[in-house]
Amino acid sequence: xxxxxxxxxxxxxxxxxxxPLGPALGPLGVNIGAIVAKINEMTGDFKGMKVPVKVTVDTxxxxxxxxxxxxxATQLIKQEAGIQKGSGRPQAEHVADLAIEQVIKIxxxxxxxxxxANSKAGVKEIIGTCNSMGVKVEGTHAAETIKRVEQGEFDxxxxxxxxxxxxxxxxxxxxxxxxxxxxxKEKHAEMEKTAQAILETAGGDAVKARKAMEEDGxxxxxxxxxxxxxxxxxxxxxxxGDAKPEAEKK
Numbered sequence: 001x002x003x004x005x006x007x008x009x010x011x012x013x014x015x016x017x018x019x020p021l022g023p024a025l026g027p028l029g030v031n032i033g034a035i036v037a038k039i040n041e042m043t044g045d046f047k048g049m050k051v052p053v054k055v056t057v058d059t060x061x062x063x064x065x066x067x068x069x070x071x072x073a074t075q076l077i078k079q080e081a082g083i084q085k086g087s088g089r090p091q092a093e094h095v096a097d098l099a100i101e102q103v104i105k106i107x108x109x110x111x112x113x114x115x116x117a118n119s120k121a122g123v124k125e126i127i128g129t130c131n132s133m134g135v136k137v138e139g140t141h142a143a144e145t146i147k148r149v150e151q152g153e154f155d156x157x158x159x160x161x162x163x164x165x166x167x168x169x170x171x172x173x174x175x176x177x178x179x180x181x182x183x184x185k186e187k188h189a190e191m192e193k194t195a196q197a198i199l200e201t202a203g204g205d206a207v208k209a210r211k212a213m214e215e216d217g218x219x220x221x222x223x224x225x226x227x228x229x230x231x232x233x234x235x236x237x238x239x240x241g242d243a244k245p246e247a248e249k250k
Contacts, residue, residue, distance in 0.1 A: 004028060006055045012046025015039040015053070028057045030064055042068045045109070049075050070113065073129045076106045082177065087134020088220050093184055096177045097136040100145075100154045103127055105163035120158050124149055139176075191219045195227040206231060 006024045015021060015036045025032050035055060043051045052069030070076070078084065081096035100123070107114065107122035116122035124146050131142035138145055138154075148154065165173075195213055202209040206228040213224045 002059045004057050004059055006057070008053055009050045010039060010043065010053045012043040012049050012051050013040050014047075015043070021055075025055065025057070028059060028062070030057050030062050035064055035066065038066055039068075042066060046071060046079075049079060070109050073106060073110055073126055074133060076109060077126070077130055077133060077135060080106060081135055082174070083135075086132070088222050090132055090134035093187070093220070094134045094136050094141075094180055095184065096180065097139060097173055098130060099165055099169060099173060100138050100157055101163050101165055103130070103137055104158060104161065108161065108163065119161070120149065120155070123154070123158055188220060188223060191223045192227060195219050195223050199227055 006021070008020045008024070010021070017032050017036060021036065021039075022032060025035060039053055039055075043053070049071045051071060054067040054069075056065045056067075058064070074086070077098070078086070080102040081098055083096050085095075087093045087095045103123055103126050104119075107116075107119065107126045110126070111122060114122045114125050116125050127137050127142050127146050127149065130137050131146075136142060136145070138148070140148070149158075194216070195209075198212050198216070199206075199209040202212060209228040210224055210230070213219045213228065
């Protein structure tokens with residue numbers, strides 16, 4: 001049997017006859033509309049994410065097979081949590097909270113690519129990824145939630161494979177996320193004030209200020225980079241903040 005395989009990244013639920021699929025499938029004489037419809041059906045749960053898709057076509061019969069990969073666990077966690085990115089300081093700052101049902105859902109989606117030997121181990125693996133992103137699970141630090149899983153607290157839900165949440169549960173998680181992010185915003189504003197004070201004490205010297213900020217240990221890296229950017233390689237230490245080189249002041 002002669003066959004040809006087309007591989008591409010497609011946004012979940014949004015495959016079309018336009019590039020990249022259409023032009024690649026056209027010369028093979030297959031029913032592009034049928035392939036597109038099947039891909040959209042199979043990737044509907046991954047809306048907003050790029051999904052690896054493999055279409056294998058029998059060049060004689062024009063029959064086709066479609067294989068769908070899954071996005072990285074980090075992307076699935078961000079989708080479930082409704083966030084754009086994880087925390088810059090995951091052990092100290094949290095950006096969202098997931099219910100165990102959402103973790104089970106992700107573990108099921110990633111089942112074929114996880115190293116876990118069973119569903120419970122798969123759930124622990126996903127919670128471990130949450131831990132590296134600053135996402136809580138069931139209201140506690142992810143590392144603590146793993147202990148709760150090991151103690152059997154969620155065995156019944158894991159065994160049942162329950163993945164759906166009620167509207168009330170979803171609303172509660174959304175309210176918690178907004179409260180976390182509001183608290184984080186206020187905290188970062190205080191960090192920026194501290195960073196600006198350190199910069200002033202350093203006389204506008206970005207290199208000296210960065211070192212002091214990093215030694216302080218309480219300032220997020222994004223704040224440090226904003227207030228005292230690293231000098232461009234090859235340049236002399238550039239002043240930070242509103243400070244200007246002497247040549248510009250004259």
